[in-house]
Each structure stands twice: as C-alpha cells, then as structure tokens.
Amino acid sequence: MTIKTIKISAGxxxxxxxxxxxxLRPEVVLEATLAEGENPVEAVxxxxxxxxxxxxxxxxxxxxxxxxxxxxxxxxxxxxxLQVSLKSAQDRLDALRRMHPELKLISDEADHEREGF
Numbered sequence: 001m002t003i004k005t006i007k008i009s010a011g012x013x014x015x016x017x018x019x020x021x022x023x024l025r026p027e028v029v030l031e032a033t034l035a036e037g038e039n040p041v042e043a044v045x046x047x048x049x050x051x052x053x054x055x056x057x058x059x060x061x062x063x064x065x066x067x068x069x070x071x072x073x074x075x076x077x078x079x080x081x082l083q084v085s086l087k088s089a090q091d092r093l094d095a096l097r098r099m100h101p102e103l104k105l106i107s108d109e110a111d112h113e114r115e116g117f
Contacts, residue, residue: 003040007031010051012059018070026058 011027030051034043096103 003034005031005033006040006044006047008044008047008051010048010055012055014059017063017066024059024062026055026062028054028058030054 007029008031009027009029011025013023013025016022016024028051030047032043032047034040
C-alpha cells in the first residue's frame with residue numbers, strides 16, 4: 001500500500017467560562033501530501049501535533065477574548081448602575097437644597113473658608 005495524502009482533524013470541547021450549559025468546540029482539519037520516500041507514520045505524528053497545537057492556541061485565544069468581553073460587560077453594567085445612583089443622589093441633593101436653602105454642605109463651607117468667606 002502506498003500512502004500519498006494524509007488528513008488529520010483535531011478538536012476540543014470545553015465549557016463556556018461564563019455561561020451555564022454552553023460549550024465551545026474549536027476544531028481544525030489539516031491535509032498533507034507526502035513527498036516521495038517520506039515516512040507516513042512520522043508525517044501523521046507531525047501533522048497531528050500541528051493540528052493539536054492550532055486547536056489549543058485557538059482555544060486559549062477564545063478564552064482570553066471571552067474573559068475580556070465579560071470584564072468589559074461587567075464594567076459597563078457597573079458604570080450604568082453608578083450613573084443611575086449618581087443621578088439619584090444629585091436629584092435628591094438638589095431637592096434638599098430647594099427645600100432648605102439655608103443648609104450648606106460641609107465641603108461648601110470648607111471651600112468658602114479657604115476662599116476667605
């Protein structure tokens with residue numbers, strides 16, 4: 001028997017790091033033509049190692065990208081919450097100032113004292 005071409009596939013299934021019941025599966029298929037006199041067993045091993053390396057690199061890249069996206073989404077949600085809290089606090093502060101114009105904030109008094117008022 002003469003082997004002229006080889007075809008290798010490699011894949012990994014792993015859990016999505018931030019979603020339940022979600023899996024990811026990077027996969028690659030490589031095909032090679034053997035040179036005259038090339039050892040097919042060695043060629044298969046080399047091609048398989050290359051395929052496995054590509055899949056692992058892709059998996060690590062996916063995990064890194066997913067983590068970056070997750071962190072960005074978390075920070076955006078935190079910022080939205082802080083903006084709502086800040087607006088709420090500012091609205092309440094404005095309402096208190098309207099109801100009681102005689103009240104001063106401690107920082108307002110400290111600013112006035114520094115400015116010599």
